[in-house]
Each structure stands twice: as C-alpha cells, then as structure tokens.
Amino acid sequence: xxxxxxxxxxxxxxxxxxxxxxxFIAFTILILLGIVVFKSLALYSQNDVVIGIGQLAIExxxxxxxxxxxxxxxxxxxxxxxxxxxxxxxxxxxxxxWGKTLGIIALIGIDIIIMGGxxxxxxxxxxxxxxxxxxxxxxxxxxxxxxxIAIGVLFSVISDSMITSxxxxxxxxxxxxxxxxLPLLAKQVxxxxxxxxxxxxxxxxxxYYSLTIRDALLPQISLHVLSTTLYSVGYCVIIMVIASMxxxxxxx
Amino acid sequence: MSKTILKVNGLSKVYVNKDVFSKKEKxxxxxxxISFEVNEGEIFSIIGLNGAGKTSLIKSIxxxxxxxxxxxxxxxxxxxxxEDFNFIGYLPxxxxxxxxxxxxxxxxxxxxxxxxxxxxxxxxxxxxKVGLSQKLNVKLEKFSKGMLQRVGxxxxxxxxxxxxxxxxxxxxxxxxxxxxxxxxxxxxxxLGTTVILTTHILSxxxxxxxxxxxxNGGVLKKTFSFVQEENSHYEIKxxxxxxxxxxxxxxxxxxxxxxxxSALGLKILAVEHVRKNLETIFLETISHLNVDKSTLK
Numbered sequence: 093x094x095x096x097x098x099x100x101x102x103x104x105x106x107x108x109x110x111x112x113x114x115x116f117i118a119f120t121i122l123i124l125l126g127i128v129v130f131k132s133l134a135l136y137s138q139n140d141v142v143i144g145i146g147q148l149a150i151e152x153x154x155x156x157x158x159x160x161x162x163x164x165x166x167x168x169x170x171x172x173x174x175x176x177x178x179x180x181x182x183x184x185x186x187x188x189x190w191g192k193t194l195g196i197i198a199l200i201g202i203d204i205i206i207m208g209g210x211x212x213x214x215x216x217x218x219x220x221x222x223x224x225x226x227x228x229x230x231x232x233x234x235x236x237x238x239x240x241i242a243i244g245v246l247f248s249v250i251s252d253s254m255i256t257s258x259x260x261x262x263x264x265x266x267x268x269x270x271x272x273x274l275p276l277l278a279k280q281v282x283x284x285x286x287x288x289x290x291x292x293x294x295x296x297x298x299x300y301y302s303l304t305i306r307d308a309l310l311p312q313i314s315l316h317v318l319s320t321t322l323y324s325v326g327y328c329v330i331i332m333v334i335a336s337m338x339x340x341x342x343x344x
Numbered sequence: 345m346s347k348t349i350l351k352v353n354g355l356s357k358v359y360v361n362k363d364v365f366s367k368k369e370k371x372x373x374x375x376x377x378i379s380f381e382v383n384e385g386e387i388f389s390i391i392g393l394n395g396a397g398k399t400s401l402i403k404s405i406x407x408x409x410x411x412x413x414x415x416x417x418x419x420x421x422x423x424x425x426x427e428d429f430n431f432i433g434y435l436p437x438x439x440x441x442x443x444x445x446x447x448x449x450x451x452x453x454x455x456x457x458x459x460x461x462x463x464x465x466x467x468x469x470x471x472x473k474v475g476l477s478q479k480l481n482v483k484l485e486k487f488s489k490g491m492l493q494r495v496g497x498x499x500x501x502x503x504x505x506x507x508x509x510x511x512x513x514x515x516x517x518x519x520x521x522x523x524x525x526x527x528x529x530x531x532x533x534x535l536g537t538t539v540i541l542t543t544h545i546l547s548x549x550x551x552x553x554x555x556x557x558x559x560n561g562g563v564l565k566k567t568f569s570f571v572q573e574e575n576s577h578y579e580i581k582x583x584x585x586x587x588x589x590x591x592x593x594x595x596x597x598x599x600x601x602x603x604x605x606s607a608l609g610l611k612i613l614a615v616e617h618v619r620k621n622l623e624t625i626f627l628e629t630i631s632h633l634n635v636d637k638s639t640l641k
Binding site for chain 2: 094095097098099101102105106109110111172173174176177178179180181182183184343344
C-alpha cells in the first residue's frame with residue numbers, strides 16, 4: 093500500500109512538473125478567457141454559452157492529457173527503462189499499475205479543480221446563477237476521465253504499440269457516448285452475430301450517457317450521484333484488476 | 345567457506361516474436377544453458393560483446409523476464425520474490441530519469457519504495473557517497489550523463505544492498521567518473537556487498553580482481569579468477585649458430601630456464617616480461633569460440 097502511495101505521489105509530481113502538461117493548462121486557461129471575451133456574440137443566455145463551451149473545453153483538453161498520460165505511461169517507462177528501477181525494488185507489478193493509474197487520476201482531479209475553479213470565478217464575476225447541475229458536471233467529468241484513464245492503462249499493457257493503444261482508448265471514449273443506442277441497434281438487426289456483438293459491447297463498454305448530468309435528474313439527484321459513483325468506481329476497479337492480471341504475465 | 349548468494353542453473357532464454365499478419369514466428373535464443381554460482385562478498389564480472397546476452401542474463405536473474413529453461417536461486421530460494429528486493433540493488437544499462445524533478449525528490453521517491461524510515465539522512469548519505477551533495481535541489485535536466493549515472497548508483501545503494509547488480513556501470517562516464525565508480529564498487533565490496541557487474545570495458549575490471557565470466561552468443565564460455573601475476577610469462581630471445589628463437593617461460597621458472605639455455609650454448613639476446621591482460625584472454629576465448637563454430641559447420 094505504501095509503495096502504491098509513493099508511486100501515486102511521484103506520478104502526480106512528475107506530471108505536474110512536466111512542461112507539456114503546463115503548456116496544456118495554460119492553453120486551456122487562454123481558451124476559457126477567450127470564451128468570456130467572445131460571449132457577447134451570443135444572442136441570449138450568455139452565461140449558459142460560457143458554461144457549455146467552457147466545460148466542453150475543459151473536458152476536451154483534460155481528455156487529451158488523460159489519454160496521452162494513461163496510454164503512454166507504460167511505454168514511456170519501458171522505453172526509458174525507468175520501469176526497471178521501480179520493479180527491482182520491493183514493488184509488485186500490481187502496485188506499479190495501481191500507483192501509476194491513481195496518480196494520473198489524481199492529476200486529472202486536481203486539473204478539474206483548477207480549471208473548474210477558474211471558470212467558476214469567471215462566471216461568478218459575470219453574475220451567473222450557478223445551479224447544482226453545474227457543479228455536479230465536474231464530478232461526472234472526473235468519473236468519465238477516470239474511466240478512460242483506466243481503459244488507457246489497460247490498452248497500454250495489452251498492446252505492443254503506443255499508437256494502437258491511443259487509438260483504441262479514443263475509440264472507447266467515442267463509443268461510450270453512444271453505448272445506450274446499442275440495445276436498440278441489436279433489436280433492429282434481430283438475432284445472429286451482430287446482435288451478440290452489439291449486446292456484448294453494451295455490457296463491456298462504459299456508459300457515458302448515464303454520466304451526463306441533466307436538469308431532469310434533479311428530483312432524484314442524490315440517488316443518481318450515488319449510483320454513478322458506484323458505477324464509476326466499480327468500472328475502474330474491474331478494469332484495473334484486469335490490467336494488473338495481464339501485466340503480471342507481461343515480460344519487460 | 346562463503347555462502348552461495350546466487351546460483352544460476354542451466355538458464356536458457358528464447359525470445360519469440362510473432363508477426364500478427366503472417367503469423368510467422370521469429371525466435372532468438374539469447375541465453376543457452378548458462379550455469380554459475382556467486383558467493384557472498386565476491387565481485388563477479390560478466391564480460392561479453394554487445395548482444396552476447398549479458399542484459400538478458402541480468403534480467404532473468406532479477407525476474408524481469410521469465411527464463412525458457414533453467415532456474416535462478418537467490419539467497420538460497422528459487423526465484424526472486426518482492427521481499428528479496430529489499431536486499432538487492434540494481435543499476436540498469438541505460439536509464440532515464442524524469443528531467444523536471446529535483447535529485448532530492450527522486451531519491452525520496454526511491455527511499456519511499458524501500459520504506460526507509462530515516463529517508464532524509466539516508467538520501468544525504470548516499471548522495472554524498474556519489475559526490476552529488478551540492479546538487480540535491482537541482483533538477484535532473486541540468487545533470488550531465490556522468491552525473492545521471494551517479495544518480496543511478498545512488499538509487500542502487502540507497503537500501504544498503506547485500507547484492508548489487510550493475511549493468512554496464514562505467515557506460516558514459518568520463519575518466520574521473522570511472523575512477524569514482526571503481527572506488528565506490530571496491531568500497532562496497534570491502535563492506536561485504538556482493539557485486540555482480542557486466543561490462544565490455546575490460547580494463548576497468550582488471551583492478552577488481554574477483555571472478556570473471558565470459559559469455560558470447562548466449563553461451564558461458566569461461567569462468568575464471570583474474571590475477572595479473574598468474575597471467576604473465578617471460579619471453580627469452582636467444583641465438584645459436586646465427587638462428588634466433590623465442591622461448592616462453594612461465595612465471596617463477598625464469599632463472600632455471602636461463603641456466604638451461606646457457607648450458608646448451610645459446611646466446612641470450614633479450615628477456616621480456618609479458619603480461620597477459622584481460623583483453624588478450626577475452627579475445628583468445630572469443631576466437632576459440634569462432635574456431636568451434638567453424639568446426640561445427
């Protein structure tokens with residue numbers, strides 16, 4: 093446990109001090125400021141435009157960081173041989189995988205707090221009326237990115253190529269938004285292999301539709317938050333257990 | 345009699361590369377039935393050309409790759425367990441460190457992985473040992489290659505290991521760095537640390553003494569103790585009836601042989617003390633291997 097914590101802390105520290113990461117953050121902040129400058133172009137609900145585009149920009153740039161960091165971390169460590177320095181210490185492969193993954197998840201969490209904080213300040217200065225759904229959107233964004241980080245790590249230990257790992261992670265992110273359509277699609281194709289394929293994908297892929305905050309959910313919001321929290325944590329844990337099992341058998 | 349700390353039994357490693365599209369398998373045998381033992385407190389050097397199998401051997405010992413055949417016993421047990429790494433220090437052939445963190449943060453990280461209690465004290469000790477005390481708060485991006493190699497040594501000895509495994513420790517070091525590294529290895533050895541190192545810079549390990557293993561093409565060709573005196577001889581150039589010849593005499597038999605040659609009426613022209621260095625032994629061993637190969641063909 094202590095070793096996992098040490099790897100988590102160092103992964104976080106290493107990524108925060110990374111110049112590419114700092115560049116990404118600076119660029120996102122510039123985009124957020126840009127949105128404020130151009131919000132006057134919106135015909136109505138100017139604050140809603142800032143919220144929509146602002147949160148989309150934050151999620152998009154953090155998605156890039158999440159995919160890049162998760163699906164390249166193992167390859168980078170192997171290429172640079174720093175993985176040998178860790179796994180020849182009293183650290184198991186499982187501790188390595190969990191430490192690295194949780195470190196990247198923590199990094200994304202901190203980013204959401206920083207960027208979300210900046211956007212919130214901008215909106216409050218513009219006298220926007222911020223509802224519970226606005227704040228919950230950040231929590232759900234965190235869940236979505238945490239799941240994609242776990243999947244990125246899984247692909248990085250399965251695949252022998254960094255590009256393949258990146259492509260598959262991006263593909264899962266895109267499919268996860270349309271996963272709720274899969275049972276309908278399966279019904280339309282009737283029986284057979286395609287039906288089986290769509291239903292298998294429906295159960296395997298993460299469901300981002302349920303991780304999208306909508307005003308209609310407000311009457312039962314506590315239950316929804318609880319269920320999505322359990323779903324996200326459970327999904328990440330299952331993916332990480334699978335990644336650890338595969339990594340155990342992998343030669344370095 | 346000293347205890348065996350490492351026992352390698354018939355170790356073989358075959359790398360298999362499968363082409364996804366053609367489904368063809370490419371195999372490469374990196375190690376071919378290597379066996380040897382290393383005793384507690386000794387310096388054991390493994391030498392060989394690039395691609396001889398040195399790194400595969402080290403990785404197999406450390407459990408980073410699974411051998412195809414054979415086994416490794418460390419500290420009297422088969423295989424290396426997570427807990428065993430508390431007593432092992434390892435420096436890989438080349439390793440990169442995160443450039444944007446300070447030496448202190450990096451060393452604290454490694455100390456945390458070993459769960460060292462007084463990590464501040466221990467980090468300062470090892471950093472001083474490798475001569476980087478002034479650089480503790482400097483980011484690694486400002487370090488030279490030689491300094492990074494010293495960082496590598498520092499992380500390898502932070503846990504005061506019983507067994508220190510160094511893969512090409514002299515690589516990238518300037519003469520001063522090599523001297524420091526040699527002195528450090530000898531100091532650790534004097535303190536009782538068992539050192540296993542691989543290298544292809546032979547002159548550096550002559551001074552270590554200890555046992556040396558020569559591997560080539562994944563085969564352990566020879567294991568021997570290198571002592572300079574044992575690897576020297578005399579060459580006597582003499583002349584009789586206008587014909588000159590050279591007589592080779594082993595160390596210690598010079599005066600007897602000189603007497604014999606004089607008694608035979610030979611004129612002694614010159615006596616040369618020839619020292620056989622490690623490079624000569626290595627090249628002789630490698631060339632024997634080539635002869636063996638051609639014989640097999």
